Amino acid sequence: xxxxxxxxxxxxxxxxxxxxxxAALAMRLALKAVGDDVVVLIVASCWSxxxxxxxxxxxxxxxxxxAFETGGSAASGVKAALEMxxxxxxxxxxxxxxxxxxxxGFQALSGAVERNEDFIYVCYDNEAYMNTGIQRSSxxxxxxxxxxxxxxxxxxxxxxxxxxxxxAHGIPYTATASxxxxxxxxxxxxxxxxxxxxxxxxxxxxxxxGWKSEPAETIKISRLAVQSKVFPLYEVEGGRRWTITVRxxxxxVIEYMxxxxxxSHLTSxxxxxxxxNVDEHWAALLAKAEHV
Amino acid sequence: MKKVxxxxxxxxxxxxxxxxxxxxxxxxxxxxxxxxxxxxFCSDGSLNARFIxxxxxxxxxxxxxxxxxVGARAFTATSSQGLLLMHEMLHWAAGARxxxxxxNVNRAVGPGWNVxxxxxDSLAQRDTGWLQLYCESNQxxxxxxxxxxxxxxxxxxxxxxxxxxxxxxxTEEPVDVPAQEEVDAFLPRxxxxxxxxxxxxxxxNMLVAPxxxxxxxxxxxxxxxEAKGVVEAVDAEFGARFGRCYGLVEPYxxxxxxxxxxxxxxxxxxxxxxxxxxxxxxxxVGLLKQRLxxxxxxxxxxxxxxxxxxxxxxxxxxSYGHEGIFAAELKAALYDLPTRPKVYDLVVGxxxxxxxxxxxxxxxxxxxxxxxxxxxxxxWEVKP
Numbered sequence: 001x002x003x004x005x006x007x008x009x010x011x012x013x014x015x016x017x018x019x020x021x022x023a024a025l026a027m028r029l030a031l032k033a034v035g036d037d038v039v040v041l042i043v044a045s046c047w048s049x050x051x052x053x054x055x056x057x058x059x060x061x062x063x064x065x066x067a068f069e070t071g072g073s074a075a076s077g078v079k080a081a082l083e084m085x086x087x088x089x090x091x092x093x094x095x096x097x098x099x100x101x102x103x104x105g106f107q108a109l110s111g112a113v114e115r116n117e118d119f120i121y122v123c124y125d126n127e128a129y130m131n132t133g134i135q136r137s138s139x140x141x142x143x144x145x146x147x148x149x150x151x152x153x154x155x156x157x158x159x160x161x162x163x164x165x166x167x168a169h170g171i172p173y174t175a176t177a178s179x180x181x182x183x184x185x186x187x188x189x190x191x192x193x194x195x196x197x198x199x200x201x202x203x204x205x206x207x208x209x210g211w212k213s214e215p216a217e218t219i220k221i222s223r224l225a226v227q228s229k230v231f232p233l234y235e236v237e238g239g240r241r242w243t244i245t246v247r248x249x250x251x252x253v254i255e256y257m258x259x260x261x262x263x264s265h266l267t268s269x270x271x272x273x274x275x276x277n278v279d280e281h282w283a284a285l286l287a288k289a290e291h292v
Numbered sequence: 293m294k295k296v297x298x299x300x301x302x303x304x305x306x307x308x309x310x311x312x313x314x315x316x317x318x319x320x321x322x323x324x325x326x327x328x329x330x331x332x333f334c335s336d337g338s339l340n341a342r343f344i345x346x347x348x349x350x351x352x353x354x355x356x357x358x359x360x361x362v363g364a365r366a367f368t369a370t371s372s373q374g375l376l377l378m379h380e381m382l383h384w385a386a387g388a389r390x391x392x393x394x395x396n397v398n399r400a401v402g403p404g405w406n407v408x409x410x411x412x413d414s415l416a417q418r419d420t421g422w423l424q425l426y427c428e429s430n431q432x433x434x435x436x437x438x439x440x441x442x443x444x445x446x447x448x449x450x451x452x453x454x455x456x457x458x459x460x461x462x463t464e465e466p467v468d469v470p471a472q473e474e475v476d477a478f479l480p481r482x483x484x485x486x487x488x489x490x491x492x493x494x495x496x497n498m499l500v501a502p503x504x505x506x507x508x509x510x511x512x513x514x515x516x517x518e519a520k521g522v523v524e525a526v527d528a529e530f531g532a533r534f535g536r537c538y539g540l541v542e543p544y545x546x547x548x549x550x551x552x553x554x555x556x557x558x559x560x561x562x563x564x565x566x567x568x569x570x571x572x573x574x575x576x577v578g579l580l581k582q583r584l585x586x587x588x589x590x591x592x593x594x595x596x597x598x599x600x601x602x603x604x605x606x607x608x609x610x611s612y613g614h615e616g617i618f619a620a621e622l623k624a625a626l627y628d629l630p631t632r633p634k635v636y637d638l639v640v641g642x643x644x645x646x647x648x649x650x651x652x653x654x655x656x657x658x659x660x661x662x663x664x665x666x667x668x669x670x671x672w673e674v675k676p
Contacts, residue, residue: 039488041358054504057495062488064361065497066354067384073351077314077358077366078488080342084313084364090490108354111347 004183006032015058017050020215022205023124025179033189038091044068045097046131069104071096072112075119092119098139099129113169113198120199126207134210151265166200170239173199180222204231212261227251229282242288299460302430303395304329306437308339309475312367314359316344316352320374321407322457323397349374353381360390363487372399372413386421391444399457400643408644409457411609415617423451424585426556430465442526447519456558516587540589542581549578551602556582566652590625604636604659615669637669
């Protein structure tokens with residue numbers, strides 16, 4: 001069986017991600033997928049640090065570090081200038097966390113994809129402001145502990161459905177991806193690269209420090225997120241054609257949650273409520289999906 | 293070719309002549325006509341540029357930051373609230389040493405809502421690392437746009453050109469629009485080795501530890517120091533080619549003057565008329581127009597004002613809790629001189645209140661009649 005993932009490394013080992021960082025692995029896979037004819041924009045996030053401090057960079061591709069809320073807007077300028085300067089073929093890839101995507105960068109992202117700017121926007125989602133020390137974002141799941149949703153008053157609203165919002169813009173391509181399914185992740189980024197217009201890729205990126213999980217379990221937890229349907233893997237073409245790309249087996253959310261200290265305060269009644277919420281979202285996704 | 297055009301359109305023509313490659317903007321009165329016309333130019337093909345119609349001014353500045361990081365010539369325009377919304381990215385543009393040019397049409401800041409001229413918006417960006425040039429006329433606005441790109445691309449700092457709301461932006465004046473070939477000869481295509489390029493990958497604007505950060509800021513300060521000479525040289529070259537130059541400051545009838553008025557922007561034209569009248573009446577009153585605000589032209593200010601007795605500063609702005617900003621900056625520039633003039637700070641015309649010849653004449657008479665300035669700025673022609 002041939003290996004579907006390019007062997008060439010564009011990310012070096014000198015990065016400063018924490019042990020078990022899902023975001024570091026996500027970048028390594030994404031760069032393998034898109035290759036070296038790329039400009040990467042990194043908005044304020046863990047990756048502002050992970051890339052390495054001046055004068056070092058762990059990335060072998062041109063990289064523009066930019067302000068928190070500019071993932072959509074700065075990329076628009078980069079793409080326009082590359083076109084004006086004779087490089088229309090160069091891929092522009094924004095790399096932003098959930099805070100930069102779901103919250104502070106939401107407006108600029110919506111504006112950019114409404115204009116159907118020709119770029120890939122990747123959100124690596126670790127479900128809180130991890131770089132500042134684990135504060136809730138609108139990507140933080142229902143019931144989770146963070147430093148601003150302490151166990152007495154954990155997150156009391158569900159995670160924002162970012163993929164549905166992006167798909168509602170009618171952009172050519174939207175997808176979820178997981179570091180536990182690297183072939184699926186690479187295939188989606190390469191597919192996105194071949195489509196002109198705005199592409200949004202949402203990657204779940206476990207954060208052992210913030211999720212209070214074992215670094216060695218990042219892949220296992222990522223896989224359980226998919227298998228329990230907490231984070232299904234699917235794609236949306238043209239905002240209309242929904243396809244589930246990995247058919248998950250049955251696994252209860254408790255299997256996913258009990259490996260993470262951020263959920264350890266929850267009662268069985270609360271976990272049942274979360275299970276119901278996950279089941280409803282899965283049913284809604286199945287209803288939309290033409291292909292499974 | 294002479295055209296009768298408003299200040300906003302003079303800026304648009306300047307941007308087209310400069311062959312900007314990426315433009316990004318968001319509508320705001322009284323700037324909007326600048327980018328409307330640029331949009332037309334892009335649409336009819338007379339300007340080969342990508343126009344990114346963003347959803348906010350913050351995104352406009354972020355987009356030109358992105359474009360300039362690739363090495364393209366980039367332009368945006370805004371006013372007032374829009375400039376304030378850009379503030380974070382103004383620091384980003386300057387800190388990244390990007391030669392972006394921005395036209396700011398001076399407009400008051402709310403609340404209450406006010407679209408008329410006032411210098412508070414641009415002066416609030418004083419410490420962002422942008423050069424600032426204040427224009428007196430529509431011709432100067434067009435010429436300064438062209439100069440601004442050359443200055444910015446030489447010193448690797450962004451340049452803000454400033455013109456008054458309505459008094460210039462919406463008022464038509466005869467403007468000589470230079471020929472494209474002449475501008476091309478003056479301002480060649482921008483090329484930089486510091487750019488995002490897959491053939492030569494580099495990382496920009498990354499995490500910088502205390503051991504390096506301060507030297508980077510010193511380099512910005514040094515670039516500002518060089519910028520003054522560059523503004524002067526570019527202006528002189530422009531003058532040689534096009535027959536018009538403006539200086540860092542412009543003295544007007546200052547010979548033998550005991551009292552000098554200091555102005556910036558369109559108020560300068562009005563003050564010229566008043567100074568002519570006062571001179572014809574035998575008063576030794578002159579005028580200094582301050583065109584360059586950042587970097588601050590300390591030597592020129594000292595040269596023209598160090599020896600006079602009184603300076604009346606027309607400040608269309610206020611730094612709350614202190615005084616008008618042009619006056620405060622002037623006092624700091626004069627402080628080290630062994631003898632220095634008395635500085636009278638007149639806060640006038642905020643929110644677009646008319647500054648007429650009678651207003652400026654009143655100010656001149658006030659300065660002439662008072663042996664010493666008040667300890668606080670004088671709010672001119674305010675209702676009790």
